Amino acid sequence: MARKYRIAVVPGDGIGKETVPEGLRVLDAAARKFGFELTLDHFDWSCETYKETGRMMPEDGLEQLRPADSIFLGAVGWPGVPDHISLWGLLIPMRRGFDQYVSLRPCRLMPGVRTPLAGRTPAEIDFYVVRENTEGEYSSVGGRMFEGTDREFVSQQSVLTRTGTDRILRYAFELAMTRPRKKVTSATKSNGITFTMPYWDERFAAMAAQYPEVKTDQFHIDILCAQFVQHPDWFDVVVGSNLFGDILSDLGPAVAGSIGIAPSANINPEKTYPSMFEPVHGSAPDIAGKGICNPIGQIWSGAMMLEHLGEKQAADAIVKAIETLLAEGGPRTRDLGGQASTVDLGKALAEAVAAG
Ligand code: NAI
Ligand code: MG
Numbered sequence: 001m002a003r004k005y006r007i008a009v010v011p012g013d014g015i016g017k018e019t020v021p022e023g024l025r026v027l028d029a030a031a032r033k034f035g036f037e038l039t040l041d042h043f044d045w046s047c048e049t050y051k052e053t054g055r056m057m058p059e060d061g062l063e064q065l066r067p068a069d070s071i072f073l074g075a076v077g078w079p080g081v082p083d084h085i086s087l088w089g090l091l092i093p094m095r096r097g098f099d100q101y102v103s104l105r106p107c108r109l110m111p112g113v114r115t116p117l118a119g120r121t122p123a124e125i126d127f128y129v130v131r132e133n134t135e136g137e138y139s140s141v142g143g144r145m146f147e148g149t150d151r152e153f154v155s156q157q158s159v160l161t162r163t164g165t166d167r168i169l170r171y172a173f174e175l176a177m178t179r180p181r182k183k184v185t186s187a188t189k190s191n192g193i194t195f196t197m198p199y200w201d202e203r204f205a206a207m208a209a210q211y212p213e214v215k216t217d218q219f220h221i222d223i224l225c226a227q228f229v230q231h232p233d234w235f236d237v238v239v240g241s242n243l244f245g246d247i248l249s250d251l252g253p254a255v256a257g258s259i260g261i262a263p264s265a266n267i268n269p270e271k272t273y274p275s276m277f278e279p280v281h282g283s284a285p286d287i288a289g290k291g292i293c294n295p296i297g298q299i300w301s302g303a304m305m306l307e308h309l310g311e312k313q314a315a316d317a318i319v320k321a322i323e324t325l326l327a328e329g330g331p332r333t334r335d336l337g338g339q340a341s342t343v344d345l346g347k348a349l350a351e352a353v354a355a356g
Contacts, residue, residue: 003036005309008068008274012090013046014283015342016074018291019298022346023072026318027302029350034314041068047078047086056089062097065274070305073278074298079285095133098273100266101164102171103131103245104304105280107232107252107262111327113336115257120232127235128175129252131245132168133266135159136196138242158196160241165200169207171269172239176214179236184208186218187240187248200241221247228255253280260294260335261322263301267308277305291341294333296322299349314353321352 007027011020024040031038043064045057056076058064065071071094077086094100109115109125117125142156176184186204190197201218208216219227221244227234228251240248253262262280279297287293300322307315324330331348332338340348 003311004039005036005069006039006041006067007305008041008043008065008071010043010045010071010090011074012076012283013048013078013086014075014285014288015281015293016046016076016283018288018293018342019279019295020072020074022295022342022349023298023302025346025350026299026321026353027072027306029353030302030306030311030314030318033317033354033356034311036311036314045090046076047081050081050085050089056086057093061090062093065094065098068274069271069309071274071276072302072305073276075279075281075283077283094276095266098268098276099134100268100273100275101132101134101167102265102267102269103129103133103249104175104265104267105129105131105249105252105262106300106304107256109256110261110323112329113257113261113326115255117229117232117255124233125256127232127252128237129245129249130168130172130175130237130239131249132164132240132242133245134242135161135164136242158193158241160196160199162203165203166207167269169204169239171267172237173207173211173214176237177211181215181236182213183215183217183236184211185224185235185238186216187221187224187238187244188218189221189244191220196241204239224248225251228252250280258294258335259297260333261296261300263297263304265301265304265308275305275308277301277308291343292334293342294335295342295346296349299346317353317356318349321349324352325349 011017050056076090077083107127109122111122137158139159144154146152172184176182188197190201259281264280266276268275279301303315303318331340331344
């Protein structure tokens with residue numbers, strides 16, 4: 001019997017409505033080629049839903065998504081709805097409600113794509129950023145008091161639990177074990193943040209002791225940002241807390257070139273809940289509706305989804321098709337200096353996957 005997966009599809013706003021169909025086109029080609037079935041459930045939740053109903057998704061939205069094996073998301077956010085409303089109304093509930101504690105972003109310079117770093121080749125920019133996605137600096141512990149008076153103060157606490165710290169570190173080491181270089185870099189700031197970050201360092205050292213084959217190093221977040229720019233070739237798997245990981249997971253894809261091609265995953269590794277796969281970019285209101293956006297970030301996110309579902313061969317075939325298209329002068333969208341449409345790229349990649 002064919003392997004079957006149930007996918008919740010949420011195109012969201014703006015170019016999400018254009019990239020998701022191309023992502024699905026390529027996923028469909030991969031499913032046919034590699035002999036599995038995808039059952040799609042479509043959810044049209046977006047900022048329009050918010051304007052109509054006052055909510056980004058229905059009250060039981062998470063329950064509706066819960067039966068899915070994975071969620072395939074476009075982008076969320078649109079002018080007229082404040083970003084914190086769209087973010088906290090749809091994306092954050094999924095990440096937290098489904099305990100997607102790993103935010104994973106491959107940072108790979110693809111052949112034929114220009115990096116803003118002079119003189120770097122694809123072999124020199126190929127690493128992952130692993131971000132803790134549920135706790136740390138982005139806790140809800142804190143408050144504001146004596147508002148409007150001289151005594152006014154605000155506070156927001158970082159919360160690192162042993163469970164939360166160890167599971168993200170373990171994920172990073174396990175990921176490194178699957179890679180040829182087997183190296184993990186820790187983002188820290190234990191010189192300035194003197195309780196939580198020394199604790200992070202301690203847990204990192206304890207985890208490293210369990211993986212003698214994995215090489216490790218650590219940098220304070222400030223110099224680490226500089227090293228991403230100066231020495232991207234030093235890195236293989238980079239792990240950070242929620243805030244540091246957030247910073248690195250925008251910087252990483254930026255050094256790897258176009259925002260239009262960068263993919264990301266929000267993963268619940270135990271598969272207790274559905275994981276979510278989405279491009280790094282947002283809804284791009286400036287180019288939405290024109291059919292010119294780059295669908296590669298979405299399509300590559302689909303490959304990450306298939307890898308998570310256990311369809312590694314199909315995932316590799318999609319990434320290979322992307323590499324070949326970019327290396328061999330296939331159609332390109334405007335962000336990569338071409339004239340091709342979103343649909344042209346989707347079709348070219350679907351055909352490449354089908355042809356194998
Ligand atoms: P953005 O990523 O939507 O756009 C930034 C720039 O990159 C724009 O000039 C855009 O045209 C270009 N761009 C983005 N994706 C592209 C693609 N696939 N092909 C070609 N060019 C592309 O970021 P921005 O403008 O800061 O945010 C717009 C909206 O998206 C906001 O409401 C924001 O909150 C939301 N957003 C949502 C995210 C998500 O759903 N995870 C992530 C980032 C932003
Ligand atoms: Mg960010």
